[in-house]
Amino acid sequence: MQTQKPRIVVVGGGAGGLELATKLGNKLGRKNKAEITLIDRNTTHLWKPLLHEIAVGTMDEDVDAVSYRGHANAHHFFFRVGTMVDLDREKREVVLAPMQDEEGVEFLPSTRIPYDYLVIALGSISNDFNTAGVKDHCLFLDSPTQAHKFHTRLLNKFLRIQRVTGEDDNVRIAIVGAGATGVELSAELHHAVHEIHNYGFNAVSNEHLHVTLIEAGPRILPALPERISGAAHSELVKIGVDVKLNTMITSASSEGLHTKDGQLIAADIMVWAAGIKVPEFMANIAGLETNRINQLHVNEFLQTTRDANIFAIGDCAQFTNPDGSRVPPRAQSAHQMASTCYKNIIALLNNKPLQAYKYTDHGSLISLASYSTVGNLMGNLSKGSMFIEGRLARVVYISLYRMHQIAIHGLIRTGLIMLGGRLNRWLRPRLKLH
Numbered sequence: 001m002q003t004q005k006p007r008i009v010v011v012g013g014g015a016g017g018l019e020l021a022t023k024l025g026n027k028l029g030r031k032n033k034a035e036i037t038l039i040d041r042n043t044t045h046l047w048k049p050l051l052h053e054i055a056v057g058t059m060d061e062d063v064d065a066v067s068y069r070g071h072a073n074a075h076h077f078f079f080r081v082g083t084m085v086d087l088d089r090e091k092r093e094v095v096l097a098p099m100q101d102e103e104g105v106e107f108l109p110s111t112r113i114p115y116d117y118l119v120i121a122l123g124s125i126s127n128d129f130n131t132a133g134v135k136d137h138c139l140f141l142d143s144p145t146q147a148h149k150f151h152t153r154l155l156n157k158f159l160r161i162q163r164v165t166g167e168d169d170n171v172r173i174a175i176v177g178a179g180a181t182g183v184e185l186s187a188e189l190h191h192a193v194h195e196i197h198n199y200g201f202n203a204v205s206n207e208h209l210h211v212t213l214i215e216a217g218p219r220i221l222p223a224l225p226e227r228i229s230g231a232a233h234s235e236l237v238k239i240g241v242d243v244k245l246n247t248m249i250t251s252a253s254s255e256g257l258h259t260k261d262g263q264l265i266a267a268d269i270m271v272w273a274a275g276i277k278v279p280e281f282m283a284n285i286a287g288l289e290t291n292r293i294n295q296l297h298v299n300e301f302l303q304t305t306r307d308a309n310i311f312a313i314g315d316c317a318q319f320t321n322p323d324g325s326r327v328p329p330r331a332q333s334a335h336q337m338a339s340t341c342y343k344n345i346i347a348l349l350n351n352k353p354l355q356a357y358k359y360t361d362h363g364s365l366i367s368l369a370s371y372s373t374v375g376n377l378m379g380n381l382s383k384g385s386m387f388i389e390g391r392l393a394r395v396v397y398i399s400l401y402r403m404h405q406i407a408i409h410g411l412i413r414t415g416l417i418m419l420g421g422r423l424n425r426w427l428r429p430r431l432k433l434h
Contacts, residue, residue, distance in 0.1 A: 006034045006349060009094055009115035011084050013040035013068055014048060016314040016334030016341075017121030019407045022075045023342045029076030034349070036077035037113060039094065042144065043068055043081055047404055048123065049331050051141050052185040055150040056192045057432040063424060065144075066408065080113060084122070087286040089307060094118065117309055117345055120296060121338075122282070124315035124329060127275035127293065133252035138272040141181055151432070153269050154189075158196060162203045170208045174257050174267035176249050177274030178213050178220035180366055183232055185271065186213045186241045187368035212242045212265055214249060214257070216274070223328065224364050235368050249274075276329055278316045291318050300356040302341050311344070313337035319357065327359045331400065335407065336360065365397040 008028075010021045021038040028034035044065035046054065053059035072079040082096035092115050099108035126140035139153075140146050157171040173189060175182045193209050213220070213236065220236075220243060221229040236243055248260035256266040278294035289297040289305045295318040297305045302317065304310045314334035319327040327333050340357040347354050405414040 005032070007114055007116045008034055008036045008119070008345060009039065009113055009117070010037070010119045010121060011039045011094060012121035012123055012314070012316070013038055013042070013045050014121060014123040014314060014334065015331050015404055016338040017119070017123075018045050018066070018068075018071070019335060019404070020119060020121065020313070020338040020342055021077050022071070022408045023338070024345065025072070025075040025077035027342075027346065028349075037080055037115075038068065038072060038077055039080045039082055039084065039096070039113065040068060041081065041083040044144075045071070046144055047331070047401055048142075049180070050401065051144065051147045052181060052188050054144060055141055055147040055185065056154065056188045057151055058188060058192055058195070060432045061144060063421075071408070082111065082113075085110075085281055087118075087288075088112070089286045089288075089310075092116065092118075092309070115309075117311070117348065119311045119313060119341060119345075120304075120316055121312070121314045121334070122278060122316040124276040124278055126272055127277040128272055129275060131249060131251060131272075134272050137252040137254060138176070138270040140272055141185065142276075150269065150271065154192075157268060158201055158204050161208055162201050170210055171269070172210045172212075172256075172267045173269045173271070174212045174214060174265050175271045175273060176214045176257065177272065178215035178217075178243070178245075179223065179273060180221070180364075181273040182213055182215075182271070183220055183236065184367050185273070186211050186236055187239065190239045190241070206240060209240070210242070211240070212244060212267070214244045214247050214265065216246070216248050218245055220245070221366065224366070228364065228366065232366050232368065239368075276315060282316065301344050301354040302337060302357050303344075311341050313341050319359070321359060330364075331404065332362055333359060335404065338407075365400070367397050 008024055010017050013021070017038065021036055024034065024036045029036045044067055046061060046065050050059055054061050068079040082099065084094055085097045086095035088095060093112040094115060096111045096113065098106045098110045100106050124142070126142045128134040128138070139150050141150065154171070161169045161171070175185055189209060189211055190206055193204060193206050196204055219226065219229045220233050233243060249257050250260050251258045252270060256264050257270060258264055276293070280294065282290060282294040282296070284290050287306060288310070291297065295316055296312040298312050298317045298319050299305055302311050302313055302319070304312055314337060315329040317337065321327065336359060337357060340355060344354045402414060402418070405417060409417065
C-alpha cells in the first residue's frame with residue numbers, strides 16, 4: 001500500500017513564503033516526495049520593500065512582478081489563490097474565504113486545504129492604532145492595491161497641475177510614520193517629479209510638491225542608529241521634505257491630519273505608515289498563542305508554541321532572541337527564517353534533529369531615491385557597525401533585492417532578469433504613467 005505523501009502548505013507568498021515554497025518544491029516536489037501548496041490572495045508577488053516605488057511609478061509592476069502560477073509550475077509546487085480566514089487544527093485544514101468578483105458576486109464557496117505541516121507567512125498590514133478617520137482618509141502602503149491607489153491619485157494631481165493653473169496648483173502629501181517606508185517614499189516622490197518633466201508634464205516642478213513627513217518620536221528612523229537617522233534627515237531637508245518630529249496625530253479628515261496640539265496639517269493625499277500588525281482574524285486563532293499585534297509566538301525552531309506541526313515565519317511571527325530582544329519585521333528576517341524553516345521541515349520528514357533559528361543582523365540601508373543611500377553593515381557584530389552612504393550604499397541596497405531574486409529564481413535566471421532590466425531602461429519610460 002502506497003504511503004500518502006506529506007502535505008506541506010505555506011500561507012502567504014511574501015519574501016519568506018515564496019522563498020520557502022520554492023526551496024521545498026525544488027527539493028521535495030521535483031522528486032514527488034511531498035505535495036507543496038502555496039496560498040496567497042494575490043496572483044503575483046512583489047518584494048514588499050519596493051512598494052513605495054510602485055506607488056510613485058519609478059518601478060513597473062508589470063515588469064517586476066512574479067506570477068505565482070508560472071513560478072509554481074517551474075518549481076514543482078501548487079498555487080491556490082485565496083484568503084485564509086480560519087484554521088481547523090483538529091482536522092488540520094486551512095479555511096479560505098469565499099471568492100467574489102469585482103461586483104461582489106460569489107463565484108467560489110469557502111474551501112478547506114488539508115495539511116500535515118503548515119507554515120504561516122502572512123506578513124503584516126498597517127496598524128492605525130484605531131486613530132479616528134484614518135481608515136477612511138489615509139492610504140496604507142502595505143499591498144500592491146494600496147500602492148496603485150496612491151499612484152492613480154498622484155498622477156491625477158499632476159495632470160490637474162498640467163491642465164489647470166490656479167491657487168491650488170500643488171500636491172500636498174502627508175506621510176505619518178518616519179520609518180523606512182515613510183522616509184523612502186518622501187525621497188522617491190521628489191525624484192518622480194524631477195523625472196516626469198520628460199513625459200509632457202513640463203508645468204510640474206518640485207515647487208508644486210509639498211511633502212510633510214510626520215513622526216511622533218524625537219527622530220526619524222527610530223529603529224536604526226542615530227548616525228543613519230541624522231544623515232537621512234539632513235538629506236530629506238535638503239531636497240525639500242518638511243520633517244515634523246514629536247508630532248502626534250489624533251485624527252484624520254478630508255482636510256488633512258489633526259495633531260495633538262490642535263494643528264491641522266492640510267493634505268490632498270495622506271499615507272499612514274506608523275506601525276504594523278498581523279490581520280485581526282489571527283488573534284488567538286485556533287487556540288494558538290499570539291501577542292497584542294496578533295503575531296504568533298514561536299519557539300527556537302520557529303514552530304508555534306502550541307502546535308509543533310505549525311510554523312510561523314516573517315512579520316507574523318514573534319521570535320525572542322536569547323538576550324530578550326525581538327527579531328525585527330524586516331525582509332532579511334523573513335529570508336533567514338525561511339532558510340531555517342526549510343531545514344527543519346526536511347529534518348522532520350527524515351526524523352533528524354531540528355536546527356535552532358539564529359537571527360543575524362546584516363545592518364540596515366535606507367534608499368533616498370537618486371539622491372543618496374545611507375545605512376550600516378553588520379550592525380550586531382561585537383566590533384561595531386560600519387556606516388556607509390552614497391554609491392557604495394546604493395549598490396549594497398540593490399544587492400538585497402538581487403539576493404531575494406536569486407533565492408526564488410536562481411543565479412542564471414536572475415542574471416538574465418538584470419540584463420532585461422538594463423535593456424528596459426532604454427526601451428521603456430523611466431516612470432509608469434498609467
